Amino acid sequence: MFFLFIITTLLAIFDTSQWPGTFFGITMVTIVIFNAAAAVYQSGMYTLLAKLPPSYIQCYLVGQGFGGTFVAISAIISIAIAGTHRSAAVGYFTTAVVVLFVCVVSYCLLYKMSVVKYHLGIARGNEAADEINKAASGMMDSSALRQCCTTCTNLAQIFWDIKMQFFNIWMTFFVTLSLFPVVLVEIPSSNDHQSDFLDLYFVPLVCFFTYNFGDFLGSLVPAIPRLRWLTMFA
Template identity: 30%
Template sequence: FQSYFESYLSVASTVPSVLCVILNFLMVNKISSNTRILTSLAIMLVIFLMTTALVKTDTSSWTKEFFTVTLASVAIVSGASNIFSGSIFGITGRFPMKNSQAVISGQGMGGTVSAVASVVDLAAAGNVTDSAFAYFMTAVVFIFLCIIVYLILPYLQYSKYYLKIPEERVQTAAVISNGSTTEEDIQQNMTTPTQSQNGSSGVIPPLKTILKKNIVLGLCVFYVFMVSIIIFPSISSNIESINKGSGSQWSNKYFAPLTCFLLYNFADFCGRQVTAWIQIPGPKSKFLPTLVVLRTVFIPLFVFCNYQPRDTIKVVFFNQDLYPVIFTILLGLSNGYLGTLPMIYGPKVVPKELSEAAGVGMSFFLMSGLAMGSAFSVLLVHLI
């Protein structure tokens, strides 16, 4: 199980997610975003509470069953997480582009915080059980905070304006510009529940119209994340330090947590954050898909680092610890930048009334790329 755990984990987390993203798209106009988001957060909270409790449970006598429970938990959390993130990204499609970019950067920051928590737990905890308990409790706390913050969101004046459907937004702006109403009237108008928040038309969004506008951007997202998940974490986490036998803490304890998880997530966050200031290439540029395809070169670069164990491909070309560090930085930066650009472009190239559905649709391309990459990662690990 240990040799292929990361690959199994990737499959368990991405395949159900694709199904949930499809379901999310079909539910856009049938179930309110509030219901989808709060329900998915509640499911994640319950699963992480259960996982935290299992940390203190002796599972040595039912290893296979525990492995199955773990993968099932991952599948449920992943599905709920993607309904949550798809719904959130769909909502931000109605906000200015800077807000969509901030959501995606926030996801990258979440990965970085998670990686930092893992390293801190590893260094500070007396044993692996205490480390795992603190790690999963961190997740419980963050999910609880997410619920509180989302409940506050509708009360902010800024979000009240953009959460309105476009027609209501125009009417509100016209009333304000004419000066024909009082501040109390404006407040009352802005707090009126909208169809897109609390009720829905029940009509499935026009998929053909959306795809006609952003199919190239969607395929860019698909390929960026497919290449990344082939490598990270199933390949990159099994790259060992050349000096592993030396007995140093760096080589034996911290090499993978630092060079794989922390470095990749931080680089990914930086790549996402750069899109707040630089948005080149544009949504219609042919250079964007070219850069995306060029990322394929990362696959052989990581395979020929010191990946262990190796049964078929015995050759290691990059036999210095510096190589996987450089490759991981470049992989993370390119994933963050080239993955974020089409994600924020997607909801903006369609009519405003389709922006939420387009945002959910872009999440489908993302999750499909992760699912396909997971399948290829399992195959690649077995080939190595």
């Protein structure tokens, strides 16, 4: 993803008006790869967080909401500083490259933290691996080997037990992604007087910033004990 963001930044710098078909194809391919990689990364992070205390999961959700707000603010700042769409795109994607590099470094350092090692049970995992290796070399009987191997969990039963929560999450994402950003970006300003502010900042501010900031507040409120009662009205 890091190199793809660099390619996207370079495409924003060069004039691609002479080969729009190729530019469109490269853009579509990179978008597909970006979204697939983001889905894998988020799923992996949730798998990691499932082994940590609930407070860490809440912090991750708050950080995820703040990430969307940061992206929206970066887009607005890029437009304000650059003045043109091409310069704004270059600044925006350059910021994405820097942030992605920081994420890669922080992810590598994550597994070196003692608290993560403790909850992941790295030591216990190494001991189990040693036992399995002993069994493979004939130093352990079959009954002990069966105790070391974990049993497969019935995923269908798990989905059935959380069917209501699963449906709520699915419905929330279905309605949200059906409206944002395809429908929201088409909403024009009710102000009849056109201005540079409305032309440049209306969609980034009203559509993207409002949505992401609301997502950030929605994930932040449950983390504050005194404000958790507000979730009853959500």
